[in-house]
Amino acid sequence: MGTPTREALVTGAAGFIGRRVVSELSRRGWRVRAFIHHADAPDFSACEGVVMLVGDVRDPAAVSAALAGTDAAISLAACKMDEPESEATNVGGARHLVDAARAAGVTRIINVSTQSAKLPRPGVYGRTKRAADEAFAASGLVVTTLRPSLVYGADDPGVFGTVQRFVDRLPVVPVCGDGRWLSAPVHVEDVARVIVDCLETPSTVGNTYDIAGPDLLPFDALIDQIAAHLGRRRPTFHLPLALALPAVRILRTLWPRAPISVSNVLGSTQDTAIDPAPALRDLAFAPRPLARGLHEVFGSASDRAWHAEARALAHHLLHVEPSPELRDRYIEAARHLFGETPGPATDFVRRHPWSLRWLEAAQGLMRPRCGLRQRLLLMAAILEATPEHAAWFLQPPPTRMRLFAGLAWRACASAAKILGGMALLPFVPRADERGR
Amino acid sequence: MNVDADVIVVGSGPAGAQAAETLVEQGCRVLMLDTGTTAAPGTAAPRGAFLDLRRHDRAQHRYFLGDDFSGVPLARLGAAPQVTPPRRHVLQLAAGYAGILAEDFAALESHALGGLGAAWGAVSFPFTDGELRQAGFTPVELRPAYERVARRIGISGSHDDTAAWVGPLESLQPPLPLDHNASALLAAYTRQRSALHRRRVRVGLPMLAALSQPLDERPAHDLADMDFWGDSGGSVYRPELTVRRLQRHDGFRYAPGWLVTRFAESSDRLVSVTARAVADGEERTFSARQVFLAAGALGTTRIVLESFREIAREVPLVCNAHLYVPCVHLRQLGRPHIERCHSLAQLTMLHDPTGDSSALVQAQMYSYRSLLLFRLLKESPLPARDSLWIMRALAPAFVIWALEEEDRPAAGRFCRLAPRADGGTVLEVVAPDSPDVEARKRDRQGALLWAMRRLGAWPIRRVHSGPGSSLHYGGQFPISGRDEPFTTDTAGRLHGTRQVFIGDGSAFRYLPAKGLTFTLMANADRVACGMVRCGR
Numbered sequence: 014m015g016t017p018t019r020e021a022l023v024t025g026a027a028g029f030i031g032r033r034v035v036s037e038l039s040r041r042g043w044r045v046r047a048f049i050h051h052a053d054a055p056d057f058s059a060c061e062g063v064v065m066l067v068g069d070v071r072d073p074a075a076v077s078a079a080l081a082g083t084d085a086a087i088s089l090a091a092c093k094m095d096e097p098e099s100e101a102t103n104v105g106g107a108r109h110l111v112d113a114a115r116a117a118g119v120t121r122i123i124n125v126s127t128q129s130a131k132l133p134r135p136g137v138y139g140r141t142k143r144a145a146d147e148a149f150a151a152s153g154l155v156v157t158t159l160r161p162s163l164v165y166g167a168d169d170p171g172v173f174g175t176v177q178r179f180v181d182r183l184p185v186v187p188v189c190g191d192g193r194w195l196s197a198p199v200h201v202e203d204v205a206r207v208i209v210d211c212l213e214t215p216s217t218v219g220n221t222y223d224i225a226g227p228d229l230l231p232f233d234a235l236i237d238q239i240a241a242h243l244g245r246r247r248p249t250f251h252l253p254l255a256l257a258l259p260a261v262r263i264l265r266t267l268w269p270r271a272p273i274s275v276s277n278v279l280g281s282t283q284d285t286a287i288d289p290a291p292a293l294r295d296l297a298f299a300p301r302p303l304a305r306g307l308h309e310v311f312g313s314a315s316d317r318a319w320h321a322e323a324r325a326l327a328h329h330l331l332h333v334e335p336s337p338e339l340r341d342r343y344i345e346a347a348r349h350l351f352g353e354t355p356g357p358a359t360d361f362v363r364r365h366p367w368s369l370r371w372l373e374a375a376q377g378l379m380r381p382r383c384g385l386r387q388r389l390l391l392m393a394a395i396l397e398a399t400p401e402h403a404a405w406f407l408q409p410p411p412t413r414m415r416l417f418a419g420l421a422w423r424a425c426a427s428a429a430k431i432l433g434g435m436a437l438l439p440f441v442p443r444a445d446e447r448g449r
Numbered sequence: 450m451n452v453d454a455d456v457i458v459v460g461s462g463p464a465g466a467q468a469a470e471t472l473v474e475q476g477c478r479v480l481m482l483d484t485g486t487t488a489a490p491g492t493a494a495p496r497g498a499f500l501d502l503r504r505h506d507r508a509q510h511r512y513f514l515g516d517d518f519s520g521v522p523l524a525r526l527g528a529a530p531q532v533t534p535p536r537r538h539v540l541q542l543a544a545g546y547a548g549i550l551a552e553d554f555a556a557l558e559s560h561a562l563g564g565l566g567a568a569w570g571a572v573s574f575p576f577t578d579g580e581l582r583q584a585g586f587t588p589v590e591l592r593p594a595y596e597r598v599a600r601r602i603g604i605s606g607s608h609d610d611t612a613a614w615v616g617p618l619e620s621l622q623p624p625l626p627l628d629h630n631a632s633a634l635l636a637a638y639t640r641q642r643s644a645l646h647r648r649r650v651r652v653g654l655p656m657l658a659a660l661s662q663p664l665d666e667r668p669a670h671d672l673a674d675m676d677f678w679g680d681s682g683g684s685v686y687r688p689e690l691t692v693r694r695l696q697r698h699d700g701f702r703y704a705p706g707w708l709v710t711r712f713a714e715s716s717d718r719l720v721s722v723t724a725r726a727v728a729d730g731e732e733r734t735f736s737a738r739q740v741f742l743a744a745g746a747l748g749t750t751r752i753v754l755e756s757f758r759e760i761a762r763e764v765p766l767v768c769n770a771h772l773y774v775p776c777v778h779l780r781q782l783g784r785p786h787i788e789r790c791h792s793l794a795q796l797t798m799l800h801d802p803t804g805d806s807s808a809l810v811q812a813q814m815y816s817y818r819s820l821l822l823f824r825l826l827k828e829s830p831l832p833a834r835d836s837l838w839i840m841r842a843l844a845p846a847f848v849i850w851a852l853e854e855e856d857r858p859a860a861g862r863f864c865r866l867a868p869r870a871d872g873g874t875v876l877e878v879v880a881p882d883s884p885d886v887e888a889r890k891r892d893r894q895g896a897l898l899w900a901m902r903r904l905g906a907w908p909i910r911r912v913h914s915g916p917g918s919s920l921h922y923g924g925q926f927p928i929s930g931r932d933e934p935f936t937t938d939t940a941g942r943l944h945g946t947r948q949v950f951i952g953d954g955s956a957f958r959y960l961p962a963k964g965l966t967f968t969l970m971a972n973a974d975r976v977a978c979g980m981v982r983c984g985r
């Protein structure tokens with residue numbers, strides 16, 4: 014190709030969207046300056062042509078140094094949780110970028126904004142992002158602004174991720190408002206793709222686009238879908254806005270790093286008019302359907318059942334969350350050794366992880382070679398043969414006093430678990446699963 | 450007619466390797482035919498200390514569990530549980546091999562380079578004169594061979610309280626250091642020596658084919674406690690070391706990938722050996738002036754019976770009985786495991802109830818730690834997490850005694866060739882249990898269990914790994930003074946042949962309660978020396 018490689022600055026490159034934008038740019042042959050706030054950055058070693066720059070968008074000198082000599086900038090750095098530095102980061106950062114771009118003669122800017130900027134009653138986040146949008150619009154530079162709806166994907170630290178964790182861990186999911194808030198969730202990789210498309214499509218200059226997924230649905234329906242994909246059924250609990258707002262305010266003062274902010278509440282209770290048409294038209298934006306996207310995030314139903322099994326076993330044995338590597342190693346081994354379909358006891362445990370400690374105790378005594386015990390044995394082997402948990406396995410032995418006390422305690426605890434398990438056995442369908 | 454070599458050696462196990470070395474040293478041209486499988490690349494454990502690897506090696510599951518997870522013991526304890534994933538190939542059988550028919554008897558063969566010796570535990574006691582005579586050997590002939598082999602492969606150990614039950618050996622390196630369990634048990638033994646001697650129990654250090662001082666190009670043992678998973682840089686003797694070294698000689702050719710099926714002697718004083726290529730089944734005949742059979746006792750039996758087309762002919766089978774006794778070493782509770790040690794046998798203990806070695810039981814002690822906790826989990830009836838905690842707390846004090854008993858030929862126990870439906874043959878092993886023998890054994894074992902308790906190692910249970918599981922086989926073609934079919938003469942020559950010699954366990958009349966491999970190597974050297982003389 015004759016054209017010299019183009020170079021783009023990405024602020025907020027370590028973020029949920031930023032990471033994907035960096036790799037998408039690199040995939041399309043851009044050189045990338047990944048501007049990140051903290052030194053503990055994601056690993057971009059698999060992406061070609063990426064240089065990491067550590068700095069803060071609040072520091073004008075850092076921004077101009079980073080921008081000098083590039084062809085374009087993508088603005089993604091933002092404070093989303095109503096942090097005290099929101100104003101300085103979101104608005105100040107935008108201004109610094111505009112000034113630096115003017116000085117460096119960089120004219121192409123993609124400003125990634127939010128639907129929250131359109132809220133009738135914005136929080137700190139919405140207000141500062143709107144101010145940033147205005148700063149970009151008034152700059153006279155060649156700017157395109159994108160306003161994504163709810164962005165979802167794996168490892169999301171935002172609203173989607175919070176909902177996912179709630180569904181996963183809480184028996185009842187609290188929802189602020191009436192649950193009828195409409196969003197058009199869009200997959201983070203589609204967002205990354207459309208950002209780079211936009212950068213490479215000069216006709217988009219000066220426009221503002223809503224970036225939305227193809228499915229527009231109420232919040233409650235979204236929660237149901239997430240729960241279904243996680244293999245859970247979760248009732249929701251609706252907290253009226255009049256209560257939710259003050260409650261969250263108090264929570265934030267007591268616990269400044271709480272996983273929910275006032276802006277979150279405001280953003281997920283007021284509808285914005287989302288117009289997907291311009292992006293479809295100008296950018297040929299073809300986002301994936303929600304069902305497919307969720308499937309990609311959470312995996313297939315059988316994968317999820319396997320994951321549930323692996324987690325239950327590891328939690329039971331060592332009280333740890335298995336790393337994805339160990340979990341996958343377990344699944345590979347168990348598929349190889351036991352086949353795809355679990356016996357009834359294992360199936361029961363997959364659906365009711367709490368039952369594992371009781372069931373396996375009873376089966377250990379009564380049917381030591383049953384499938385469930387064999388799966389535990391396999392997981393124990395996998396947890397042991399790795400450096401991750403070596404500290405637990407290689408712990409020096411306790412002093413004799415502690416050893417004897419420990420043995421006595423373990424004996425009592427074992428007896429209790431065995432009795433409990435025997436009481437449970439009649440409720441487990443044909444728990445007489447045979448191992449190999 | 451073209452000859453491929455002066456001598457064809459069949460098999461690269463301890464017997465074949467030692468015979469080949471002797472023959473090559475004496476100027477013979479040797480062709481070693483061997484099935485000779487080797488480990489898949491990447492399965493071996495890297496060099497390094499056990500704790501370091503455990504703490505830092507991200508690929509440790511590959512050798513601790515195996516790429517196919519065969520190291521996770523889900524089934525009942527089988528034969529040779531100490532054959533870990535990096536050594537799994539040792540028991541892998543070659544393509545096109547007929548197999549063994551055996552019910553309730555672990556008849557395991559090796560088709561690996563180095564044979565079963567690629568996985569052996571390296572316990573190497575010379576037989577006493579009495580044992581040698583009963584096994585069919587002449588002590589004065591074997592003693593120099595023991596010394597030669599010991600100088601070649603390196604044996605470490607000492608002459609201590611068990612000396613009267615072990616043959617003499619001059620060429621001995623100093624013993625390897627003991628671990629914490631062994632030194633505490635030995636100290637307990639020293640304190641209670643007279644009480645134990647009254648019950649005719651002795652404790653001492655084992656002799657091991659593992660170096661405490663460098664030998665040739667091999668380093669001294671690194672005390673990395675990785676002996677179940679690796680070879681500590683070649684300090685533990687493996688026949689492969691000999692084969693690799695011999696390959697530098699012009700007079701030696703190693704031909705792996707050949708499954709020998711039979712031999713035949715022709716009128717021109719040559720022996721032809723027929724083998725099938727493992728890769729494509731192609732048959733080929735090799736010829737030489739002499740043949741040394743060392744395909745492992747069972748492998749050799751098949752080749753001999755096949756060569757004489759002796760269907761249904763019964764030949765004897767002896768095999769040491771084996772028993773594992775896991776113990777908790779009470780005195781060691783609450784103390785950590787030491788860092789630098791080896792995981793080979795640490796101690797040996799013997800019980801001679803009759804005082805004349807005629808009913809000897811001998812046991813080797815191993816510290817458990819480097820075999821990992823998960824292998825114990827299936828033995829525990831308690832909930833898994835509690836079991837893990839308990840095992841972790843007890844692991845440094847956990848020792849295993851492996852008991853071994855002598856074995857003599859018995860009526861009703863034999864090997865024979867049985868016809869197969871497809872016209873071929875299969876080696877059949879018939880070894881029924883006899884309850885009265887079992888009862889007698891229990892009595893003898895009782896004294897050792899008592900001694901273990903006395904020393905502070907509390908037996909948890911007896912684990913029978915089943916008949917045949919010691920993998921010490923022999924007795925099929927015993928050395929015989931009389932000229933009988935299916936025996937060998939004192940020179941190792943197979944009856945009814947001129948130039949076919951037997952050098953593995955199948956020539957032993959009986960197996961005393963100590964591993965036969967060192968003696969088998971010494972005998973291979975002795976037979977090889979004799980072959981050179983009669984070949985000239």
Ligand SMILES: Cc1cc2nc3c(=O)[nH]c(=O)nc-3n(C[C@H](O)[C@H](O)[C@H](O)COP(=O)(O)OP(=O)(O)OC[C@H]3O[C@@H](n4cnc5c(N)ncnc54)[C@H](O)[C@@H]3O)c2cc1C
Nearest residue numbers: 460461462463464560564565566570572709745953964966
């Ligand atoms: C885990 C384990 C631990 C042990 N520990 C001890 C111990 O501590 N002390 C002790 O004394 N003994 C021990 N032994 C036993 C010892 O390994 C054997 O006694 C010894 O290896 C026998 O040697 P061999 O040369 O007769 O036969 P093998 O070692 O069985 O070798 C047979 C050779 O013949 C080849 N072969 C077989 N059939 C054919 C064929 N048809 N054509 C061509 N080649 C063929 C094979 O490839 C192999 O190379 C142990 C064994 C095992 C498995």
